[in-house]
C-alpha cells in the first residue's frame with residue numbers, strides 16, 4: 001500500500017499549528033500593540049485581501065523557487081551522478097564543492113548582484129546556489145553508497161551504461177535527492193524573501209516589506225503567514241512525490 | 250563447453266599483490282552441473298566474476314562455446330549469496346529483469362509464469378525485497394536466472410545464508426527445475442553436503458591461491474534419499490580427506 005500522506009503527519013501539523021495560534025493569541029492579548037495583531041484579525045484579513053492583493057505575489061515567489069529548484073536539480077543531479085560513478089570526476093570536483101559548500105551563500109549576494117544586476121537572474125542564481133550543493137553532494141553520495149554487488153547482476157547481464165543508469169543509479173538515488181532538496185528548501189525560502197525586497201515589485205518578500213513600510217501590520221502578518229504556508233506546501237509536495245516514487249523503502 | 254586455460258587472477262591492494270587464482274585450467278561440459286568446493290578465500294567468487302564478465306583483468310584464456318566471455322552476447326545467469334535483487338523493484342520486476350535487459354521487454358509468457366509458479370512466488374508479485382524472507386528472496390533470484398534462459402548459470406554460495414530447513418528445501422526445488430532444463434551450471438559452495446547433492450561433477454579447490462586439487466565424478470548425483478545412503482557417506486569421507494589434505 002502506498003501511503004501518500006500518513007494520517008499522523010497531518011495530525012502533527014494540525015497540533016503544532018494550534019499551539020502556535022494559542023501562543024500568538026496570548027502574546028496579542030498581553031502586548032496589546034498594533035505590531036502584534038490577534039491571529040483572527042490576520043486570518044480575516046487574509047481572506048479579505050488574498051485574491052486582490054496577495055495572489056500575484058504568491059505566483060511570482062512560487063515561480064522563482066520552483067524554477068530555482070528545477071535548475072539546481074537539472075545541473076546538480078547529473079554532476080553528482082558523474083562524481084559518484086567516475087572516481088576521477090570526484091577527485092577533481094569534490095575539493096571544489098567542499099571549498100564552496102560552507103561559504104554562506106547570502107554573502108555572495110552583493111557579488112551576484114554586481115554581476116547579474118538586480119533583476120530576476122540574481123534572484124534565481126541565489127536560490128540555485130543555495131540548493132545545488134546539497135543536491136550535488138547527496139546525489140554523489142547516493143551513487144557511491146550503492147554496493148558493488150548491486151551492479152554485478154546487471155553487468156553479468158551485459159547491461160549498457162544507460163540501462164545501468166535507468167535500473168540502478170536513478171532509482172537508488174532519487175530518494176536522497178528529494179530529501180536533500182526538501183532540506184535545502186528552508187534556506188531557499190528565506191533567501192528568496194531577502195532577494196525579493198529589492199529590484200522587483202512582485203513577490204512575497206516585496207509584499208511583506210511594502211506592508212511594513214506602509215505600517216499595515218495586518219497585511220504584513222498576512223504576508224508572513226502566506227509565505228510560511230507556501231514553504232510548507234512545497235515541503236509537503238516533495239514529501240508526496242518522494243512517497244509516490246520511493247514506495248519501496 | 251567452457252574452456253578455462255591457465256587462468257590467473259591478481260588483485261592489487263595498496264602495495265601488495267594477492268594471487269587469487271593460479272594457472273587454473275578446466276573444461277566444463279555443456280549441460281552439466283559442476284559444484285566447486287573449497288575453503289573460504291580460495292578464489293571461488295573470483296572465478297565466477299571472471300566467468301560472468303564482471304572481472305576482465307585476468308591472465309590466461311577463458312572461452313564459452315569457443316568465444317571469449319562477453320555478457321552482452323552471451324546469456325549468463327548469476328545468483329549471488331545475498332540474492333542480488335534490486336530493492337526498488339518488486340518481485341515481478343526483479344524476476345523479469347534479466348529478460349528486460351536482454352530482450353527489451355518484461356512481459357510474462359507461459360514459460361516465465363511456469364517458473365514463477367514452480368518457485369512458489371507467483372502470489373508475491375507486488376512485494377518489495379524488504380518484505381520477503383531470505384528464502385523468498387533467493388527464490389526470486391533463481392526465477393530471474395531461469396526466466397533469462399541462460400547459456401550458463403553461475404551460482405555463488407546461493408544457499409549459505411539460509412537456515413538449514415529452507416536451504417534443503419531450496420536445494421531440492423532448484424535441482425528439480427534444473428533437471429528440466431539442464432543448463433550448464435557452475436555451483437560454488439563450501440558445504441560438502443551441498444557439493445554432493447547438487448554436483449554431477451565435483452571440483453575440489455586448494456586453499457589460496459586457488460588451484461584444482463581433484464575433479465571427481467559424483468556417483469551420488471540423482472540418487473533418491475541420498476542422505477541416508479552408504480554412497481553418500483563414502484563420498485563424503487573421500488571429499489573430506491581431499492579437502493583436509495589441501
Ligand SMILES: Nc1ncnc2c1ncn2[C@@H]1O[C@H](COP(=O)(O)OP(=O)(O)O)[C@@H](O)[C@H]1O
Nearest residue numbers: 260262267269288289290291292293294295457
Ligand atoms: N577486490 C579485491 N581486492 C583485493 N583482494 C581481493 C578482492 N576480492 C578478493 N580478494 C582476495 O582474493 C582472494 C580470493 O577471494 P574470493 O574469490 O572472494 O574467495 P572465496 O569466494 O573463495 O571466498 C582472497 O584472498 C581475497 O582476500
Ligand SMILES: [Mg+2]
Nearest residue numbers: 293294295405
Ligand atoms: Mg566467495
